[in-house]
Amino acid sequence: MEWTEASIYTSSEGVELLCGKLLELGISGFAIEDPRDFREFLEETTPHWDYVDDSLMALKDAETRVIVYLPKNIQGGEMLAAVRAMVAQQKAEDSEGRMGRLEISCGSLLEEDWENNWKQYYKPMRVGRRLVVVPCWETYQKKPDDVILKLDPGMAFGTGAHATTRLCMELLEESVTPGCAMLDVGCGSGILAVCSVLLGAKSAVGVDIDELAAKIAGENAALNDVSDQTRFIQGDLTEKISGQFDVVCANIVADVIIRLCPSIPAFLKPDGVFLASGIIDERSVEVEKAIQKSGLVVTDRREEGGWVALRCRLGE
Numbered sequence: 061m062e063w064t065e066a067s068i069y070t071s072s073e074g075v076e077l078l079c080g081k082l083l084e085l086g087i088s089g090f091a092i093e094d095p096r097d098f099r100e101f102l103e104e105t106t107p108h109w110d111y112v113d114d115s116l117m118a119l120k121d122a123e124t125r126v127i128v129y130l131p132k133n134i135q136g137g138e139m140l141a142a143v144r145a146m147v148a149q150q151k152a153e154d155s156e157g158r159m160g161r162l163e164i165s166c167g168s169l170l171e172e173d174w175e176n177n178w179k180q181y182y183k184p185m186r187v188g189r190r191l192v193v194v195p196c197w198e199t200y201q202k203k204p205d206d207v208i209l210k211l212d213p214g215m216a217f218g219t220g221a222h223a224t225t226r227l228c229m230e231l232l233e234e235s236v237t238p239g240c241a242m243l244d245v246g247c248g249s250g251i252l253a254v255c256s257v258l259l260g261a262k263s264a265v266g267v268d269i270d271e272l273a274a275k276i277a278g279e280n281a282a283l284n285d286v287s288d289q290t291r292f293i294q295g296d297l298t299e300k301i302s303g304q305f306d307v308v309c310a311n312i313v314a315d316v317i318i319r320l321c322p323s324i325p326a327f328l329k330p331d332g333v334f335l336a337s338g339i340i341d342e343r344s345v346e347v348e349k350a351i352q353k354s355g356l357v358v359t360d361r362r363e364e365g366g367w368v369a370l371r372c373r374l375g376e
Contacts, residue, residue, distance in 0.1 A: 063129050063130065063131055063132065063136075064129070064130050064131075064132055064136065064140070064166055065127055065128070065129055065166070066127070066128045066129075066130060066140060066143065066164055066165070066166050067125045067126070067127050067128075067164065067165050067166075068125060068126045068127075068128065068143070068147055068162070068163075068164050069123055069124070069125050069160055069161050069162065069163050069164075069165075070124055070125065070126060070159050070160040070161075070162060071124055071158060071159055071160035072094050072095075072124050073158050073159065074124075074150075074154075074158065074159030074160055074162070075092055075094055075124065075126060077150070077159070078126050078147075078150070078159070079092070079126060081146050081150065081313065081315070082126070082128065082143070082146075083340075084313050084314055084315065084340055084343065085139065085142050085143065085146060085313060085340075086139075086340055086366065086367070087128060087130075087139065087143070090126055090127055090128045090129065091126070091127045091129075092125075092126055092127070093122060093124065093125050093127065094124045095122055095123075095124065123160075124160060128143060134221045135221060135222065138221050138222040138225075139222070141248065141249075142222070143164065144164060144270065145246065145248060145268070145269070145270055145273065145312075146313065147162050147163075147164055148269050148270045149269050149296075149316065150162055152269050152296055153296075183195070183198060184198055184200040185221065187226050187229045187230065187233075188229060188230040188233040188234075189205075189233060190205050190206055190207045190233065191206075191207050191209060191229055191233060191255065191259075192206050192207065192208050192209065193209050193211055193251070194208055194209065194210050194211070195210075195211060195212070196210050196211065196212045196283055197212075207255075207258050207259060208258075209251065209254060209255055209258055209284060210280075210283045210284050211249065211251060211254075211280055211283070212276075212279065212280060212283060223364040223365040223366075223367040224311055224337045224338040224339075224367050224369065225251060225252070225311060225337070226364065227337050227362045227363075227364055227367065227368075227369035228252055228309060228311045228335055228337040228369055229251075229252065229255055230362065230369075231335045231337075231360065231362065231369060231371050232252060232255055232256055232259065232307070232309070232335065233259060235307050235333050235335065235371065236256050236259040236260055236261050236307060237260065237306065238260040238262075239260070239261075239262045240256075240260070240261050240262060240305075240306035240307060241261065241262060241263050241264075241265075241303075241304075241305045241306050241307075241329075242256040242257075242261045242263070242264040242265070242305055242306065242307045242308075242309070243264070243265050243266075243267075243298075243301065243305040243307070243308045243309070243327060244256075244264065244265070244266040244267070244308075244309045244310075244311075245267055245297055245298060245301075245308065245309065245310040245312070245320060246267070246268055246269075246297075246310055246311060246312040246316070246338075247266030247267060247268045247273065247274070247277050247292060248268060248273050248276075248277070248311070249273065249276055249277060249280055250266050250273075250276065250277025250278070250280045250281055250290070250292060251280070252266075252309050252311060253265070253266040253277065253281070253290055253292070254277075254280055254281055254284050254286055254290065256307065256309075257281075257284075257286040257289045257290060258284060258286065261289075261306075261307070262289065263289050263290070263291075264286075264289065264290045264291075265290070265291050265292075265293070265301065265305075266290065266291070266292045266293070267292070267293045267294070267295050267297070267298070267300065267301060268292070268293075268294065268295075269294070269295065269296050269297075270294070271294045274292045274293060274294040275292075277290075277292040278290075278292045297316070297319070297320055297323070298320070298323050298327060301327065303327070304326075304327055304328060304329045304332070305327055305328065305329065305332060306329050306331070306332045306333070307332060307333055307335065308324060308327055308328060308332065308333070308334045308335070309334075309335045309336075309337075310334075310335070310336050310337070310338075311335075311336075311337040311338045311369075312338045313338050313339075313340075314338070314339050314340065314343035314344075314346065314347050317336050317338070317339065317347055317350070318346065318347060318350040321350045321351055321353070321354040321356070322353075322354050324354060324356065325354060325355050325356065325374060328374055330374065331373075332373070332374070333359075333371055333372065333373055334351075334356055334371075334372040334373070335369065335370070335371055335372075336351065336369065336370045336372065337367070337368075337369035337370070338367070339367065339368040339369070339370070340366060340367060340368070341363065341366050341367065341368050344361075344368040344370075347368075347370070348370065351370065351372055352375075355374060355375050356372040356373065356374060356375060357372060357373055357374070357375045358370050358371070358372050359371050359372060359373055
């Protein structure tokens with residue numbers, strides 16, 4: 061299997077938090093290059109060494125980075141998009157710049173090449189009973205009850221291949237009712253918002269901290285002829301959102317969902333549902349406690365591949 065090496069540039073102070081976020085995304089294959097650690101190594105070992113390789117010495121003045129290794133397939137492309145979204149979120153929250161520049165680069169492959177390379181692995185896929193996600197460059201013979209969602213995710217998270225997105229789409233299929241209003245927090249490619257309208261929602265609003273994601277989501281809405289029923293906004297969580305919705309989705313990560321929970325009841329109609337996904341199973345109990353603390357009740361729990369999705373309603 062081929063792999064891509066993606067470097068996330070940060071600071072010594074930011075390494076621990078960044079690695080924790082990567083683990084939360086389910087990424088355990090990464091390495092750390094931190095000149096602070098290397099300087100400590102020199103101080104402790106120099107008296108015992110006659111020679112240190114020049115390539116090793118070069119690390120002394122290198123920029124701190126966390127290196128992530130991702131497979132060159134559709135899951136790798138999905139995960140890279142998730143990493144991009146996570147890093148953008150951390151950058152927006154790091155008002156004092158303590159975590160460094162928080163930028164990503166692919167060492168062996170340009171991002172635009174990577175974007176096109178993984179497309180060969182991305183084929184039409186059925187999700188739930190009726191939903192079929194079809195890449196815009198592929199053809200698919202529609203069956204009588206199929207709901208076709210055409211998609212070009214670009215560099216935004218959300219192809220339908222990742223378990224977190226599939227779980228959320230399955231819950232959406234059971235939760236969206238004709239004429240309802242939907243909100244997607246952390247919309248990525250717009251897959252969930254567009255999916256909701258195709259399933260019968262009257263309108264859907266998506267918000268993402270990544271400007272590129274909001275742009276791609278709008279393009280996917282146009283691809284599915286639902287631009288007049290969707291709206292995509294660049295912003296942090298719900299800061300630019302108003303009104304109430306029948307369905308609110310958050311396919312993000314545990315920490316962000318926990319931070320979001322207190323504001324969710326204000327955006328839910330009395331009989332509305334909140335769908336939370338992107339939760340690694342080790343954090344699900346913590347997330348459920350935060351949900352319950354905010355006045356919501358978990359009514360359904362789905363699991364797949366170490367990931368958890370929850371459906372919730374307002375408590376009485």
